[in-house]
Amino acid sequence: MTPTTDDARKGLSDASDAKGLEALISRAARAGKGAAPVDRWNPDFCGDLDMEIKRDGTWFYLGTPIGRMPLVQLFSSVLRKDEDGKTYLVTPVEKVGIRVEDAHFIAVEVNAAGSGAEQVLTFRTNVGDVVEAGPDHPLRFVDEDETDGLKPYLLVRGRLEALVSRAVMYELAELGEEIDVDGIVMFAVRSKGAVFPVMPADQLRRLSE
Template sequence: MRNVRSSGAKSAPPVESWDPPYCGNIGMKIARDGRWFYQGSPIGRAALVKLFASILRKDADGRTYLVTPVEKVDVEIEDAPFLGVELAVSGDGRDQTLTLRTNVDDEVTIDRAHPLRFVASEPDGGLKPYVLIRGRLEALCTRAVYAELAELATSKEGEESGIVGVWSSGKWWEMG
């Protein structure tokens, strides 16, 4: 399995190296549940969503854009641009490797290049797990994936602190 498979393609377009002019807001939005919208209407074609996802970029200014070699337009993101929908586990303990598949079929192995982080959600204080997919773009793990992570949670070996986390790619990822 490749470390990143972007939208079913062999490799992601080099959006990080493109420097097109900013062309404004055209009404693109990604909802919290992963649905894409154009001017308030849902984009129902999965192939089109995957194409758009492959040219998505989050810049240092914190804004997310659809980027081509000739233009850059805003995309409103309610939470994260992708959803982590499937978790594959191989090995166990320190030798365990976790691989996440997103709703647009990107696949990443949770490792130092694709870290897992947990953020307290408001107002209940529950945890929301995110995985870095590429660039500055993250996937919010679905409840099902979060449940799998919780089932895999363990204390760090030799510690009685009560703090739990999961192992992947030789690193222990603390659950907050």
């Protein structure tokens, strides 16, 4: 029998115990394997869940790390970030809010194929997504002096992003080149015909001195 909205609200109200979490897991599993069509679902908001994705990509539930990767992958398949800037787990019958400390995923591996304008950068995330950077999956670079300095992000799907790990960022730096972008020489990387500026080339040279 398909769960009703009342069932979803009851499941969330019981989410502090194992049965409530199991109910959410069951409904997420029925949404299907792989990334679910969450953008097509418009269920009622049922409240916030004590679940958080930490900066290093670890998922926590009730303050405890979720150690089962298949479970993390299941939850990640029903993630959605809405226009309000908040992240939710979405099934056909419920939408519950979770917290995200930085990004939704971590890009843990990159493979470069081809060169120049023909280069394609393919990333793998910590939950198994494989994404080719390009016009539909852009890279952006944020310089945050108050945190970890230069931080690259890859758009995975919808509004969900992966923070590129430090080791992978060093690999990207090796693939970078100086490219004229709107009259400014930028240190940038290419993928699938798109150019993703990192920083002005003269700024990089000053940092290297």
